Amino acid sequence: MIVATTIRAVRARRQELDRLGRRVALVPTMGALHEGHLSLVREAARRADEVWVSIFVNPTQFGPNEDFDRYPRQLERDRELLEAEGVALLFAPTTKEMYPKPPSVLLDVPQLTAGLCGAHRPGHFRGVALVVVKLFNILRPEVAVFGAKDYQQATVIKRLVEELDLPVEVVVAPTVREADGLAMSSRNAYLHGPDRQAAAILQAALRAAAAALVAGERRGQVLEGIVAAHVASEPAARLQYAAAVHPDTLEPLETVGDRVVLAVAAFVGGVRLIDNLVVEVP
Amino acid sequence: MIVATTIRAVRARRQELDRLGRRVALVPTMGALHEGHLSLVREAARRADEVWVSIFVNPTQFGPNEDFDRYPRQLERDRELLEAEGVALLFAPTTKEMYPKPPSVLLDVPQLTAGLCGAHRPGHFRGVALVVVKLFNILRPEVAVFGAKDYQQATVIKRLVEELDLPVEVVVAPTVREADGLAMSSRNAYLHGPDRQAAAILQAALRAAAAALVAGERRGQVLEGIVAAHVASEPAARLQYAAAVHPDTLEPLETVGDRVVLAVAAFVGGVRLIDNLVVEVP
Numbered sequence: 001m002i003v004a005t006t007i008r009a010v011r012a013r014r015q016e017l018d019r020l021g022r023r024v025a026l027v028p029t030m031g032a033l034h035e036g037h038l039s040l041v042r043e044a045a046r047r048a049d050e051v052w053v054s055i056f057v058n059p060t061q062f063g064p065n066e067d068f069d070r071y072p073r074q075l076e077r078d079r080e081l082l083e084a085e086g087v088a089l090l091f092a093p094t095t096k097e098m099y100p101k102p103p104s105v106l107l108d109v110p111q112l113t114a115g116l117c118g119a120h121r122p123g124h125f126r127g128v129a130l131v132v133v134k135l136f137n138i139l140r141p142e143v144a145v146f147g148a149k150d151y152q153q154a155t156v157i158k159r160l161v162e163e164l165d166l167p168v169e170v171v172v173a174p175t176v177r178e179a180d181g182l183a184m185s186s187r188n189a190y191l192h193g194p195d196r197q198a199a200a201i202l203q204a205a206l207r208a209a210a211a212a213l214v215a216g217e218r219r220g221q222v223l224e225g226i227v228a229a230h231v232a233s234e235p236a237a238r239l240q241y242a243a244a245v246h247p248d249t250l251e252p253l254e255t256v257g258d259r260v261v262l263a264v265a266a267f268v269g270g271v272r273l274i275d276n277l278v279v280e281v282p
Numbered sequence: 283m284i285v286a287t288t289i290r291a292v293r294a295r296r297q298e299l300d301r302l303g304r305r306v307a308l309v310p311t312m313g314a315l316h317e318g319h320l321s322l323v324r325e326a327a328r329r330a331d332e333v334w335v336s337i338f339v340n341p342t343q344f345g346p347n348e349d350f351d352r353y354p355r356q357l358e359r360d361r362e363l364l365e366a367e368g369v370a371l372l373f374a375p376t377t378k379e380m381y382p383k384p385p386s387v388l389l390d391v392p393q394l395t396a397g398l399c400g401a402h403r404p405g406h407f408r409g410v411a412l413v414v415v416k417l418f419n420i421l422r423p424e425v426a427v428f429g430a431k432d433y434q435q436a437t438v439i440k441r442l443v444e445e446l447d448l449p450v451e452v453v454v455a456p457t458v459r460e461a462d463g464l465a466m467s468s469r470n471a472y473l474h475g476p477d478r479q480a481a482a483i484l485q486a487a488l489r490a491a492a493a494a495l496v497a498g499e500r501r502g503q504v505l506e507g508i509v510a511a512h513v514a515s516e517p518a519a520r521l522q523y524a525a526a527v528h529p530d531t532l533e534p535l536e537t538v539g540d541r542v543v544l545a546v547a548a549f550v551g552g553v554r555l556i557d558n559l560v561v562e563v564p
Contacts (some may be wrong), residue, residue: 007447018300105445106390130446137447163387164412165289165419
């Protein structure tokens with residue numbers, strides 16, 4: 001596995017692959033890799049000649065009071081995991097390499113980032129959009145694989161690719177879960193003891209709303225209320241939002257049609273967790 | 283010369299060139315080509331194996347009360363001019379091809395677009411930024427050549443390329459002028475009779491300020507006043523702005539250092555014209 005830390009090095013390698021006609025599938029990550037990331041790597045391997053992974057804890061997507069400083073970093077372990085998966089190249093730039101100057105470009109999809117996590121993390125998706133477009137332009141992958149857990153992020157990236165005509169195919173791979181349903185996340189490392197058990201309430205709450213939907217409940221607000229009530233039933237959890245939104249526009253649905261995204265964000269033991277379910281109405 | 287009207291066709295051609303290792307220099311235009319555009323084409327020819335030109339009157343960079351509908355369109359004549367210059371490919375997409383849906387992505391460099399033309403044409407540079415990034419992603423040129431007449435535009439594009447890590451070298455080529463100093467522009471076609479002669483006042487006004495600068499005047503506001511007074515001396519002209527700004531930040535300069543951009547916008551006979559001079563202080 002090649003470990004590249006500079007844009008220049010990775011561009012040189014990309015040009016070699018261009019000449020060889022070899023296709024690259026990228027998995028962009030912030031490191032602290034878990035089984036969810038590795039499932040994205042395996043999905044990427046099915047779709048191109050080489051898998052490339054980026055590890056970059058992107059400062060521009062963290063708010064001033066968020067966990068940028070304490071976000072888990074374990075590059076050596078990540079490197080070993082990726083090597084074992086047969087990843088061809090790891091791009092692990094410094095902040096200075098990615099942002100030699102404070103960025104002045106504003107990139108956003110306001111219609112998609114006004115609600116859900118965007119409403120609670122101002123600037124977050126601008127940071128995501130900027131770093132993902134930078135990574136696409138630096139690494140020029142033919143395919144990029146993202147996790148379904150970050151549904152709003154994946155929707156924003158698909159829109160950017162579509163409207164900016166970025167020459168990359170975006171693949172969204174299913175969320176990988178622990179045995180009790182908790183969506184895998186690097187931030188789960190912050191959870192200890194009873195908080196870890198309480199965290200399963202997010203997925204349980206979404207499943208309860210999905211069951212009501214399948215049983216005939218079509219009112220968006222009622223479905224949101226079911227999610228909220230379930231989260232409230234867990235004393236260690238504090239709801240940030242519960243939402244029933246359109247899968248493409250992310251707009252709240254008064255009445256659910258044939259597809260809905262049920263999404264939730266909650267704090268458990270001070271750790272902010274998110275999860276979602278895409279439900280096709282029978 | 284290949285004439286491509288679809289993204290699919292031009293991407294296929296670009297992939298062929300990738301395999302051949304041939305480099306492309308792009309000249310993005312809105313058509314109605316004049317000697318200024320052709321000088322960009324010749325500059326492009328010196329910098330790559332093939333010159334590609336795009337002709338697209340981009341609706342997203344026109345305000346609701348601007349001249350999108352009457353902007354000059356003469357594709358057949360443009361095609362002949364480009365053929366004669368040895369251009370390898372003309373990309374002339376429809377609006378529907380470039381914008382199958384109304385765009386929702388917001389791309390801007392607010393620090394660079396707040397003043398000068400940006401202050402008088404809200405949304406203009408967002409439209410420019412969007413279409414240029416789209417064209418770069420569709421055509422993937424190694425080099426792109428822009429005219430110095432649109433100084434603010436060139437500055438915005440260079441910043442986008444730098445911060446988004448777009449793999450393209452931006453070249454800014456000198457403004458081509460008529461015998462009386464008028465900067466060549468497709469909009470000059472709107473000028474008739476005495477208005478055409480009056481239009482030379484923009485360049486004359488900038489030269490007067492540059493002469494004062496060389497003679498020792500360093501106060502930005504005084505230099506702006508010289509430009510404004512000259513434009514006011516021409517009854518057919520109405521000043522929109524006169525500015526003395528930093529060449530990189532485009533911020534107004536209280537005191538001019540070693541470099542300054544003197545920029546002017548004025549209406550002559552109802553036609554909005556712009557011009558600028560970059561002056562190195564001796």
